[in-house]
Amino acid sequence: MTGTLVAARRVVRRPGVVVGAGGLVLLAVAAFAGPLVLSYSHDQQNLGAILASPSPAHPLGTARLGEDMLALCLRGLQKSLLIGLLAAGLTTVVSAVVGTLAGYLGGLTDRVLMIVVDILLVLPPILVVAVLSPTLREQSWLVLVLLIAGFQWMVTARVVRARARSLRSAGYVVAAEDMGASTARIVTRHLLPQMVPLLVIDCTLNVASAVLAEAGLSYFGFGVQPPDVSLGTLVATGTGSALTFPWVFLAPVGFLAATVLASATLGEGLRDDEVHR
Template sequence: MTDTAIAPPDGTAPASTSGPALDAASGARWRTLRRRPLFLLTGGCVLLLLLVAAAPGLFAGWFGHGNPTVCDLGHSAEGPAPGHPFGYDVQGCDLYANVIHGAGASLGVGLLATGCGLAVALVLGCLAGMAGRVVDSVIARITDVFLGFPFLLGAIVVLNSVTTRDVPTVAGVLALFGWPTMTRVVRASVRSVREADYVVMSRSLGASQWHIVVRHVLPNALTPVLVLASITVGGVIVAESALTFLGVGLQPPSISWGLQLAGAQNSFQTHPHLLIFPGLFLCFTVFVLITFGDIVRDALDPRGR
């Protein structure tokens, strides 16, 4: 039986109408998800990566001095050595410390770009899904315009026109071309929820549109969007590395895996460790993020399998 609330006599918005059956089903899926070993493994890896990005000095100090800016040209491009498990880069800096500190910029770009794109997608997706046909058509046409630009090509054009390419700038450019896909997912989710029984009941009891969106539509339409966002983070990290490798992404003094790969392109044949270690960390991070998102999606939305 649906739990509803009676509109108060003073005409104010009624208490919320909830869908306990839907909530119970979602809770059961989350409990099933938490019992999956692969979910726990990938979730633990994601948490570890976030800790490395947030406190790189804590992990970089495990071996050697842990300072990526302390360099000695006498050790230029030398391989692994005691206290320096990844060896040195071409400038004689500790490669392990640089790889650990590179997680902050790479994950920072991924999280910031995805967060900004998600915020835009939630606003425009809810407007398109809940407003009338005119608003929906306008947002759809704007979305189509941005989807018409190739992602990397559009980012290259914009980044070539700016003078400073730091983490916020690169993340903002990637968010500029990343929000349309998430907007379409939000719109589809909102439209699938807005005619649910508990939403119709809440509307009939006089609840405002804002109350319906915040209390009922968004909580029940958010799961597929968050799953897509977790997968998008990995894609954005790859895009940042590719742009930086091409010379239009992050610039020194930033430290990122893309910059390390770009610095290794002329000497990786004779010094392969310069490419191997940053590349392994990049591949591992993207693999973990995408796998984590896929596991969550399969558990919470079995129809998408």
């Protein structure tokens, strides 16, 4: 427990960790608690205030049908954060399991898993999504989570595999094997705990990349579908008005940039702590 407290105190002394974590917490609170205190819902139309500029009644202005931009952005941020967090978590789990099994077991298992990794690395994600888009349009946004995670885990799996191969000959692993421990026990009790710092850093950075991936896919019409909204769909909708009614475009872009920067800053802060440990 003392060691954990010491590590936690060391981590929170990193400015990047404090700024990044604080930013993510504030964004999450705004996304999930903000709509509860706003006087407008994200789908409430006000035909008397169409494309109104920012004002005390509408701090970020209104959209094409009079929807409050702040309410829309908070709703979009909520969906983008959910997709980013779920996709990053799933990516980390898959890369940890595949990389550890490939590195520890070696042989045929390693070759087969690495062939799968190589094939997925070669496939262009946007082309796959374009081919599948007619089917995806009718599916839940959870399918988008699976799709994003499916194209993000490969590089991390290779890093985990290299780490697992180096630990395969460690004394405690060899001792566990001599005592008859199963593969599952060795992987879960002796190998994966050694990967935790790497996986935490990777998961944090993957949140930023997953949010960007969702925004890109939604921008091109492959992601979140109407009537639901995400930051990507709001950016896409506001692009045509970027010069005439800039708040419709800049508001979601600002929330998207803040989310990506907070996640990336937290990840970089954790990585710096790991490097200087």
